[in-house]
Amino acid sequence: MARLDTTRTSAHQLRPFSSSQNLLNRADGSAQFDFGGSSVLCSVVGPAEVKLRDEKLNKATLEVIVRPLVGLPGVKDKACERAIRETLEPIVISALHPRTLVQIVVQTMKDNGSILSTALNAAIMALLDAGIPLNSIIGSVTCIIDSKTNEILLDPTTEEIARAKSTHVFVFDNKSSIPSSTSASMDVDISNDDDGSPRPLFSESTGLFTEEEYLECVNISFKACQAVHGFIRTAVSKKIEKEHQQTQA
Amino acid sequence: MKDTEPSKNEREFLLEALREGARIDGRKFYDFRTLRISFGSDYGAVEVQLGNTRILAKVSCEVIRPYADKPTEGFLSFSTEISPMASTVFEAGRQTDEEVLVSRMIEKAMRRSRALDTEGLCIIAGEKVWSIRVDIHFLDHDGNLADAACIAAITALMHFRRPDVTVVGEEVTVHPIEQRNPVPLSIHHIPISVTFALFDKGERMVVDPTYLEEQIMEGDLALTLNVHKEICALSKAGGMPLELEKVVQCSKIAAVKVQEITEQIEAALAADKKKR
Amino acid sequence: MASTSISVSAAESPAFSFSASTFQKLHPVEFFRKFISQGVRPDGRLLEGFRPTTVHKNVVSTANGSAMVRIGGTTVICGVKAEVAEPKMDSPNQGYLVPNVELSPMCSSSFRPGPPSEQAQAVSEAINRVLKESKVLDLTDLCIEEGKAVWALWADVSCVSYDGNIYDAALLSVMTALSDVRIRKPTYNEGIIKVSGAEILDDENSFTLNLARTPLSATFSLFDSSMALLADANAAEEAICQGEISVTLDEKGQICALSKVGAASSSQTLLRQCIATARTRTDELRSIIRSQ
Numbered sequence: 080m081a082r083l084d085t086t087r088t089s090a091h092q093l094r095p096f097s098s099s100q101n102l103l104n105r106a107d108g109s110a111q112f113d114f115g116g117s118s119v120l121c122s123v124v125g126p127a128e129v130k131l132r133d134e135k136l137n138k139a140t141l142e143v144i145v146r147p148l149v150g151l152p153g154v155k156d157k158a159c160e161r162a163i164r165e166t167l168e169p170i171v172i173s174a175l176h177p178r179t180l181v182q183i184v185v186q187t188m189k190d191n192g193s194i195l196s197t198a199l200n201a202a203i204m205a206l207l208d209a210g211i212p213l214n215s216i217i218g219s220v221t222c223i224i225d226s227k228t229n230e231i232l233l234d235p236t237t238e239e240i241a242r243a244k245s246t247h248v249f250v251f252d253n254k255s256s257i258p259s260s261t262s263a264s265m266d267v268d269i270s271n272d273d274d275g276s277p278r279p280l281f282s283e284s285t286g287l288f289t290e291e292e293y294l295e296c297v298n299i300s301f302k303a304c305q306a307v308h309g310f311i312r313t314a315v316s317k318k319i320e321k322e323h324q325q326t327q328a
Numbered sequence: 329m330k331d332t333e334p335s336k337n338e339r340e341f342l343l344e345a346l347r348e349g350a351r352i353d354g355r356k357f358y359d360f361r362t363l364r365i366s367f368g369s370d371y372g373a374v375e376v377q378l379g380n381t382r383i384l385a386k387v388s389c390e391v392i393r394p395y396a397d398k399p400t401e402g403f404l405s406f407s408t409e410i411s412p413m414a415s416t417v418f419e420a421g422r423q424t425d426e427e428v429l430v431s432r433m434i435e436k437a438m439r440r441s442r443a444l445d446t447e448g449l450c451i452i453a454g455e456k457v458w459s460i461r462v463d464i465h466f467l468d469h470d471g472n473l474a475d476a477a478c479i480a481a482i483t484a485l486m487h488f489r490r491p492d493v494t495v496v497g498e499e500v501t502v503h504p505i506e507q508r509n510p511v512p513l514s515i516h517h518i519p520i521s522v523t524f525a526l527f528d529k530g531e532r533m534v535v536d537p538t539y540l541e542e543q544i545m546e547g548d549l550a551l552t553l554n555v556h557k558e559i560c561a562l563s564k565a566g567g568m569p570l571e572l573e574k575v576v577q578c579s580k581i582a583a584v585k586v587q588e589i590t591e592q593i594e595a596a597l598a599a600d601k602k603k604r
Numbered sequence: 605m606a607s608t609s610i611s612v613s614a615a616e617s618p619a620f621s622f623s624a625s626t627f628q629k630l631h632p633v634e635f636f637r638k639f640i641s642q643g644v645r646p647d648g649r650l651l652e653g654f655r656p657t658t659v660h661k662n663v664v665s666t667a668n669g670s671a672m673v674r675i676g677g678t679t680v681i682c683g684v685k686a687e688v689a690e691p692k693m694d695s696p697n698q699g700y701l702v703p704n705v706e707l708s709p710m711c712s713s714s715f716r717p718g719p720p721s722e723q724a725q726a727v728s729e730a731i732n733r734v735l736k737e738s739k740v741l742d743l744t745d746l747c748i749e750e751g752k753a754v755w756a757l758w759a760d761v762s763c764v765s766y767d768g769n770i771y772d773a774a775l776l777s778v779m780t781a782l783s784d785v786r787i788r789k790p791t792y793n794e795g796i797i798k799v800s801g802a803e804i805l806d807d808e809n810s811f812t813l814n815l816a817r818t819p820l821s822a823t824f825s826l827f828d829s830s831m832a833l834l835a836d837a838n839a840a841e842e843a844i845c846q847g848e849i850s851v852t853l854d855e856k857g858q859i860c861a862l863s864k865v866g867a868a869s870s871s872q873t874l875l876r877q878c879i880a881t882a883r884t885r886t887d888e889l890r891s892i893i894r895s896q
Contacts (some may be wrong), residue, residue: 103468104380105415116369120467122413128329144420146411149388149463152420157722158729165866169846184413186465188375188384189368246737252869278869284862285737290879293859294872391693456693 084236086115093220093234093303098201098314100208106184108209112201114234116191121201123209125181133180138173140180145198148187159185159195163202166250166281170203172212181211192236193221195248195283200307207315215252217280218307220300222247224292231296233303245286247293249300252280253308277301329416334543342544346532353379353538358581360536363589365483365596371510372488376480379538380470385480386463387488391502394450394457402449403459406434408477414466426473429565433474434464434481437519437552441560444485445514451493456500458490460513471539474550478521483593485513487600517554520589521561522582524549530570533578535585549575551582555590633844640832647838654822654836654885659776659892661784668757669785673777676838677767679711682759682777686787688748688797689756699746699754703731705761705774712766712839727771730861731761731778734819734852738860741782745814749792757785768838771850772821779818780893786810817854819861820889822882824849826867831874835881849875851882855890 082090094115103109106122126139133140143164145156163185171181183205185198199219206213223235223243232239240246277297284293334342345352355361361379368375372387394401408431410418418424438444449458462484464477489510492503525537525545537545547567552560559579564570628635628646639646649655655676664670667683691698707715707724715721720728735741746755759781761774788799788810800809825837825845833849834841847867852860859879864870 103382103413105469106413120413122467124412124416127416144412146413146465148386148465149461151407151409154725154729154732157725161722161726162865165847169867182412182416184411186384186411186413186467189370189373254869274871274873276872278871279864279875280869282862282864282875284859285733287738287854287858287860289858290876293862294875297872297875 082232083239083242090230090232091299091303093306094236096200096307096310098204098310100204100314100318106205106209108205108207108211110201110204110208111188112197112204113189114193114197114200116189116236117193117197118187118189119194119197119201120186120188121198121205122184122186123181123202123205123211124184125209125211126176126179127182129178129180134178135173137177139171139176139178141168141171141173142180142182143167143185143202144183145185146187148190159198162195162281162283163199166199166217167202167206169280170213170215170217170252171206172214175212181206190237192238192240193234193248195219196221196234199250199281200311204311204314207311208318215254216308216311217250217252218304218311219248219250219281220303220307222249222296222300222303224286224288224296231292231299233299243286245284245288245292247282247284247296247300249279249297249304250281251277251301251304251308329419331415331417331543334540338540339544342540343527346527346534351534352540355534357533358535358585360585360589361538363479363592365479365593367487367596367600371505372484374480374484374487376476376483378472378476378479378536380468381472381476382466382468383473383476383480384465384467385477385484386465387484388461388463389458389488389490390461391451391456391500392459394454396454399454400447400450400457402446402457403461404439404444404446404449405459405461406431406438406481407461407463408434410466410469410473414469414473417469418466429563430474430477433521433550433552433561433563434477436561436563437478437521438462438481438485441517441519441552441554443482443516443519443560445516448514451500452495452498455498460485460488460490469539471537471542472523475521475523475536478519478552479589479593482515482518482520483597486515486518486593486597488513517556517558518590518593519552519554519560520586521550521552522578522585524551524578524581526567526570529568530574533574535581549578551579553579553582553586555587557583632840636841636844637828640827640834645834645841651833652835652881654888655838657776657889657892659780659889659896661780661896667781668787669781669783671777671780671784673773673780675769675773675776675836677765678763678769678773678838679765680761680763680770680773680777682761682774682781684778684781684785685758685760686785687756687758688753688790691747691751691754695743696751697747697754698743700756701735701741701743701746701759702756703735703759703761703774703778704728705731705763705770707763707766707770711763714839715766723770727774730771730863731775734775734861735778738819738852738854738858739816740779740819741813741815748790748797752795753790753792753797755787757782766839768840768842769823769836772823772836775819775821775852776889779815779820780896782813782815783818783893785813787812817856817858817860818890818893819852819854820886821850821852821861822878822885823851824878824881826870829868831868831870833874833877835885849878851879853879853882853886857883 100110108123111120143160196219226244364377526547660672663672669684705727802809826847
């Protein structure tokens, strides 16, 4: 069935995504991630000096600041900050840098839907660029269930979201893409909660939907996230190769 | 987060170089850094790079009710909060002196010089007018935020198109951009700001200072002019005193720079128009 | 419990032993883990046990609708106030429904005075999204005169005592207060709005809201990398848990919102389990509201 976004032919097609790292000079790391007409720039500073009030004795403090494209930061952006921070907290190995600050600033550059996912992907790439120790890489996609066709559409545009019956944002880490047998042997704790199914790290769904629809969204998004993971991996290894060549020359 | 002061060596090196007629990035005293202007897919989204200083400006509009005492005046507002992305010196939600200066500069250069025809934003007197909002996002700070912000703001306003409206009696119909060609804003003139950094009691002046030059300079002078050589704003906020002749000299240099930058902006806009 | 002592090094001598409360202060996570490994929680609840919940309607006489909700040690009051407002230009026949959650220093020493905290804003936004996206109220019902006047409903939730799980409590209070709302019927005449001045309100001179559904929620905290699921965590438990799963359901069992944040990734079995438990819990909440 045809999508509202006429540039795409199938429901499970993502928009072309692209990224560039190390764009900013003052930040320790930065990255821009684009999902078609949506673009987010993200900067990372850290480990840096932390305010006494925010200091944690056994780990680094993670601060996320979300800045909207239009208008002053509002309640929505605060909720977004919290979502990003709580998703990244278990990913960043913060115990390596106690009593420091890792500051992540997220700036929307172009908004055509799926902004939270775009922001999360930009954030992980900026963290990689800044050389902050991470225990895994995350990838995020958004999907909706169309109110007219009841079809699950991946990576929706603003126009498609307006017609959605429900919206779902997912994050998967690349640990969950490792076959269950190896992951179980590596991490004993997780084995008692492992059914071999895709494991969302972050999930935010609103609208009206059933349990079955939700789980289908999880599975479809998981597959799409594999593509995002692969992309991030290639982008990072290309960048390192280039840097390596430059230092050799 | 507090900023680190440049070291004594850096300071001496920079000053000594100036005395020998050179800037440490190889520029001449009255040269701007390379200006890059790129446009987003939407109208009114502009990214400006002045050397390593990087700014995004986004224009948006909505229909609102005018003030009772100015029933035919539309609104033009700027948001110039400097994001911590530009530099850790800036904290979210807390204004620094630099931020206040930049926002005042933009306000004076754009709004008070009446660069935009706000009366032309009226739809129905006393009932409905357009409110134009310019969000200026500071992404990377390598000095001279004010000039870069000014270029970004005016370019974004020139690039912007608002939806067309038709008025039948009291009924106002706003036509979505897809259905009817949107309308550009009517702009009276193009104010461009040129900032001078002053060294050695005003003996040496450089245009478009970098972050390091800003940290070391003794004072600055910012002039906003248009191509008609009209001064829209002039600000010398503290620092060492400056002879009157120097100010006149600066304004002459600025007039040339304004001409150059205006041409660059117009060329960029024309190139973008061709592509659409 | 205070009289029992926990021996830290079991076989070694000399054995250090603390009173349970000292151990809790020194090693709150370890203290907690010992309970969880036995399948109980320090306050005596089982892992999947919710705290006793009470709901009272119409507790604030000056509000158009109000409710007080208690979930264990968490107490919130929601007051809904209806005001006449001008509609937005692009939605001339829609009113407003604005939830706002306030976590003041009064309800817990962990909150500071001043602008709303990130947590308060995040909860407000979560409730706002549930109300809006699961289409609880048709906002055109709040229209008085198109393009001129509409009702704005301010649903203000004030936390009186904070002991965890503010989202469940706040949503329950908002939904109960909305069902309690009664607004005097307005008449619009050339820019002047008149409302009935009758002392006793009945269906003739006032109206109630037509709520399409009543979303209610159940929140679970995730403890440890073992992903132990704790229903309805209190403040102390929240502090040592890393993640949360929250399920919001309407009376037909449709999901209105589902969120999982923090901690490690969770399996679908765990998510299914949360949804199933949430069904039982929200059914229970519905019968509590009905018995009111």
